[in-house]
Amino acid sequence: MPSNERIFVQAIRSYGARHGIDIDVRAGGWLIAMRRGDQRRFAFGYDIGLNSAIAHRLANDKSATSEALALEGLPCIPHRLFLNPKLGSTIVGPSWREDMLALLARHPHGVVVKPNEGTSGRSVFKVTTEAELDHAASEVFAMSTGLVISPYVAIEDEVRVVLLGDVPLVVYSKQRGTDWRHNLDAGAKPVLLDDGEARAASVKLALDAARAIGITFASIDVVRVDGAWRVLEINSGVMMEALAKLHPELVQAAYDAALDRVFGKAQREP
Numbered sequence: 001m002p003s004n005e006r007i008f009v010q011a012i013r014s015y016g017a018r019h020g021i022d023i024d025v026r027a028g029g030w031l032i033a034m035r036r037g038d039q040r041r042f043a044f045g046y047d048i049g050l051n052s053a054i055a056h057r058l059a060n061d062k063s064a065t066s067e068a069l070a071l072e073g074l075p076c077i078p079h080r081l082f083l084n085p086k087l088g089s090t091i092v093g094p095s096w097r098e099d100m101l102a103l104l105a106r107h108p109h110g111v112v113v114k115p116n117e118g119t120s121g122r123s124v125f126k127v128t129t130e131a132e133l134d135h136a137a138s139e140v141f142a143m144s145t146g147l148v149i150s151p152y153v154a155i156e157d158e159v160r161v162v163l164l165g166d167v168p169l170v171v172y173s174k175q176r177g178t179d180w181r182h183n184l185d186a187g188a189k190p191v192l193l194d195d196g197e198a199r200a201a202s203v204k205l206a207l208d209a210a211r212a213i214g215i216t217f218a219s220i221d222v223v224r225v226d227g228a229w230r231v232l233e234i235n236s237g238v239m240m241e242a243l244a245k246l247h248p249e250l251v252q253a254a255y256d257a258a259l260d261r262v263f264g265k266a267q268r269e270p
Helices: 007-019 053-060 062-071 096-105 130-141 197-213 241-246 248-262
Strands: 022-026 031-036 039-044 080-083 111-115 125-127 146-151 157-164 167-175 189-192 217-225 228-235
Touching (some): 007 241, 007 248, 053 197, 053 228, 062 146, 096 146, 125 130, 157 197, 167 197, 189 241, 197 228
Antiparallel strands (some): 111 146, 157 167, 157 217, 167 189
């Protein structure tokens, strides 16, 4: 297997070798065909194929996720959608920039600007001035059809919960480094959570969020702000590359459990 292959791909290869499943990796590892007898399944990106199309789309759209969670009365970080002005004034409307500035004015501690879709903390900007807002919007619109703006909040803790149905397979906190973000790609370190208040509260909120959008296999980020837990985002593609460097057996077991579900085996307790 290639040394630079993603942990996700390696985990699927390992599962296939142990369960008599032929694995065909295409498109540089982003498309994986899995075959056993007359069973044919696919994985794409970090999506293993367990979620419905609507749950997948809701989770991949930060604005839609926050709206769906708000409809259920679940505490979450709001994400206001702004479409790329290149789509035309009929779709976007004439006052998009004024609306952005008004949103910034309502949050004197700043706002966070990022693509509406995407992962890993790329093109995420903390904005406190009009000039910074224009720069951030220009950068995000250069590579995305839409951006979201959320209020900047002082995050006390951030926890990621990997769920399969109602079972929390993995629960870990993101210990921030020198960057203000908690993204693992920005230097944050994953630390497994022991039983306790933080783990229990994080898992409960993550379960409620997953049920709200009907998602089966997901990683859900929850944050503690002013002592209260809120959902930050839901990820339909479950990426555990950083965690696998520290806990490879746990990551393999999590993907094994998901693949058991893909191929019709009973779910195992973690």
